[in-house]
Amino acid sequence: MEAVAEAAAPSPALRNSPKMTSRKTDVYYGESQALRDVDLDIGENQVTSLIGPSGCGKSTFLRCLNRMNDVIDGCRVEGEITLDGIDVYRSGLDVVQLRARVGMVFQKPNPFPKSIYDNIAYGPRLHGIAESKSELDDIVELSLSRAGLWEEVKDRLTSPGTGLSGGQQQRLCIARAIAVNPEVILMDEPCSALDPIATAKIEELIDELRQNFTIVIVTHSMQQAARVSQKTAFFHLGNLVEVGDTEQLFTNPRDERTQGYITGRFG
Amino acid sequence: MTDSTAPTAALRRADLSEERLGRRYAAEKRFRAYGLMAIFAALAILGLLIGTIVLNGYTAFVQTHIAVPVYLDPQVIDPQDTNDPQIMGRADYQGLLRTSLRDRFPDVSGRRDRLKLYGILSNGAGLDVRDAVLSDPSIIGTTQTLWVKSSDDIDSLVKGYIDRTLPESDRRVKDNEIVWIEALEADGAIETQFNTTFFTAGDSREPEQAGIWGAVVGSFYTLLITLVLTFPIGVLSAVYLEEFAPKNKWTDLIEVNINNLAAVPSIIFGLLGLAVFLSIFGLPRSAPLVGGMVLALMTLPTIIIAARAALKAVPPSIREAALGVGASRLQVVTHHVLPLALPGIMTGTIIGMAQALGETAPLLMIGMVAFIVDIPGGVTDPATVLPVQIFLWADAPERAFVEKTNGAIMVLLGFLILMNALAVLLRKRFERQW
Numbered sequence: 001m002e003a004v005a006e007a008a009a010p011s012p013a014l015r016n017s018p019k020m021t022s023r024k025t026d027v028y029y030g031e032s033q034a035l036r037d038v039d040l041d042i043g044e045n046q047v048t049s050l051i052g053p054s055g056c057g058k059s060t061f062l063r064c065l066n067r068m069n070d071v072i073d074g075c076r077v078e079g080e081i082t083l084d085g086i087d088v089y090r091s092g093l094d095v096v097q098l099r100a101r102v103g104m105v106f107q108k109p110n111p112f113p114k115s116i117y118d119n120i121a122y123g124p125r126l127h128g129i130a131e132s133k134s135e136l137d138d139i140v141e142l143s144l145s146r147a148g149l150w151e152e153v154k155d156r157l158t159s160p161g162t163g164l165s166g167g168q169q170q171r172l173c174i175a176r177a178i179a180v181n182p183e184v185i186l187m188d189e190p191c192s193a194l195d196p197i198a199t200a201k202i203e204e205l206i207d208e209l210r211q212n213f214t215i216v217i218v219t220h221s222m223q224q225a226a227r228v229s230q231k232t233a234f235f236h237l238g239n240l241v242e243v244g245d246t247e248q249l250f251t252n253p254r255d256e257r258t259q260g261y262i263t264g265r266f267g
Numbered sequence: 268m269t270d271s272t273a274p275t276a277a278l279r280r281a282d283l284s285e286e287r288l289g290r291r292y293a294a295e296k297r298f299r300a301y302g303l304m305a306i307f308a309a310l311a312i313l314g315l316l317i318g319t320i321v322l323n324g325y326t327a328f329v330q331t332h333i334a335v336p337v338y339l340d341p342q343v344i345d346p347q348d349t350n351d352p353q354i355m356g357r358a359d360y361q362g363l364l365r366t367s368l369r370d371r372f373p374d375v376s377g378r379r380d381r382l383k384l385y386g387i388l389s390n391g392a393g394l395d396v397r398d399a400v401l402s403d404p405s406i407i408g409t410t411q412t413l414w415v416k417s418s419d420d421i422d423s424l425v426k427g428y429i430d431r432t433l434p435e436s437d438r439r440v441k442d443n444e445i446v447w448i449e450a451l452e453a454d455g456a457i458e459t460q461f462n463t464t465f466f467t468a469g470d471s472r473e474p475e476q477a478g479i480w481g482a483v484v485g486s487f488y489t490l491l492i493t494l495v496l497t498f499p500i501g502v503l504s505a506v507y508l509e510e511f512a513p514k515n516k517w518t519d520l521i522e523v524n525i526n527n528l529a530a531v532p533s534i535i536f537g538l539l540g541l542a543v544f545l546s547i548f549g550l551p552r553s554a555p556l557v558g559g560m561v562l563a564l565m566t567l568p569t570i571i572i573a574a575r576a577a578l579k580a581v582p583p584s585i586r587e588a589a590l591g592v593g594a595s596r597l598q599v600v601t602h603h604v605l606p607l608a609l610p611g612i613m614t615g616t617i618i619g620m621a622q623a624l625g626e627t628a629p630l631l632m633i634g635m636v637a638f639i640v641d642i643p644g645g646v647t648d649p650a651t652v653l654p655v656q657i658f659l660w661a662d663a664p665e666r667a668f669v670e671k672t673n674g675a676i677m678v679l680l681g682f683l684i685l686m687n688a689l690a691v692l693l694r695k696r697f698e699r700q701w
Contacts, residue, residue, distance in 0.1 A: 073514050096593045104591035110584035123592035180592055
């Protein structure tokens with residue numbers, strides 16, 4: 001396939017050195033193949049968005065990056081995915097360590113049914129990041145501040161995280177992911193359950209987080225991809241059709257299918 | 268559709284729908300009436316059941332006592348004046364009571380009539396006197412009016428279960444006994460008092476001395492064994508099957524078998540217990556240990572199914588969230604899934620335990636149906652349980668055991684309602700909305 005061959009070439013959109021790379025990645029769910037031969041570089045400290053119609057494999061690809069697919073029965077990943085040049089699927093790699101380095105934010109806000117504080121503190125406690133209570137308090141405050149939630153919740157850290165509004169819950173989940181100080185944050189349609197105002201806040205936040213983290217975001221909204229990402233990859237039917245600078249991809253797509261999708265002819 | 272046809276079509280349709288609407292409302296009303304009738308029928312049956320039990324059983328909680336002025340003769344109680352409780356405890360208190368009765372009714376003569384007269388008191392009445400003496404030895408040598416238990420027949424007579432107008436030959440209580448009782452009643456020497464014996468004693472052949480405490484303790488030990496065995500095994504099985512096991516034909520097979528096991532008649536588990544626990548392992552007969560093991564086999568499927576349902580109800584997003592911040596699968600289960608599922612698991616466990624508490628058939632097979640007077644002191648002592656005690660008393664020929672049976676049923680129902688209420692409370696208290 002022509003487009004894939006094109007994508008396999010080193011991407012011109014890569015401004016920074018690649019934080020994660022994928023080479024010839026195939027994913028199977030049982031007998032059916034969900035992803036075919038995906039080659040993609042994810043640049044450090046930039047936002048990469050994955051777009052494409054439902055069922056195209058973008059979420060599947062995202063979940064390969066921190067091996068969240070491991071828990072799905074019958075899911076098989078072939079090819080090579082690396083983080084800082086090290087294969088994340090090699091045997092002997094500690095998945096827990098990987099997920100501490102590659103955090104994740106999900107489609108539906110899913111705070112633990114615990115207090116706001118405990119939601120954030122859970123990860124640091126798990127990995128033994130904080131040495132003392134005050135250090136943990138600092139991590140909680142810093143994470144909430146970075147997620148833009150501190151001012152709203154600082155007076156009610158002990159109230160349950162599930163009592164926040166949808167947008168606040170999602171920012172809480174982002175804060176929770178930040179708290180373990182990951183290098184990469186994966187976001188699986190983080191705004192699809194939120195109203196436009198909450199969405200705008202999250203998008204703003206993503207832009208700020210780019211300074212410190214490498215972000216990969218799956219989104220159904222092309223406007224969102226255009227707004228927040230520097231690099232966009234278009235998936236279709238399990239293939240990575242085209243990848244490029246966000247601006248270039250949206251204004252001047254090389255592939256017909258990309259053209260069709262972004263102009264709304266199919267989706 | 269043109270303008271000219273539209274109104275007629277609408278009119279026609281309105282006619283039709285009105286008729287239809289009427290029929291639909293009628294059907295709805297009928298259906299609701301049937302539903303209400305069904306509920307009332309169910310309530311009526313329940314009311315009848317509980318009403319009969321309570322009416323027959325409430326008298327089990329009281330016992331007829333007779334006031335007897337008894338001279339506590341030092342010559343009988345402590346002839347050597349040793350003040351030794353051992354010696355005082357062995358004295359013939361029943362004899363003292365007999366002397367008092369003879370003094371009260373001096374015109375009763377003849378061996379047979381005397382025995383009848385003595386028979387209005389319980390065989391255990393002497394124990395009441397002994398207890399009074401042992402608790403306060405200073406009353407020796409004085410005449411004390413003590414309330415002692417009547418025999419079961421007199422108890423039934425006083426409670427009105429024996430028809431005094433029947434011909435004497437058809438009555439368990441004879442004419443002369445009625446005369447004595449009426450004389451005592453006239454003296455105010457007969458009273459029904461709260462029956463503590465019923466709650467503190469073990470089983471007995473004498474209805475007025477029989478109690479349910481032995482069966483309650485037996486039930487407690489049995490359920491303790493059941494709980495200790497089923498809770499960890501059930502929860503671990505459920506967690507493994509739900510959270511860790513791969514979904515393949517082996518786990519499918521296990522699942523089907525667990526569901527089938529829940530439907531096996533309980534007496535089969537009793538036979539299994541008899542064949543395996545008693546015959547092969549040689550564990551003690553009639554013991555709560557074996558009873559608990561048998562009931563554990565019976566309850567295990569219930570608890571596994573309930574626990575799996577509770578684990579399934581925890582949304583997968585919580586698992587993903589924990590995995591996403593780097594929790595291991597075990598940490599996901601112990602930190603998040605299990606605490607969230609625990610109220611559901613507890614509810615299932617309590618309902619399983621309530622089921623086990625009411626179970627009789629499997630325990631008959633392993634010998635817990637024996638007549639046991641002593642209160643069991645441990646899980647290997649011979650014991651019986653509440654439902655089996657009810658079964659035993661229901662079989663007993665004495666009239667007074669009818670009320671004991673119903674009284675014991677009320678106690679058992681009380682425990683069951685308590686347990687189910689606890690389960691409902693737990694569910695309401697910890698119910699979580701996502």
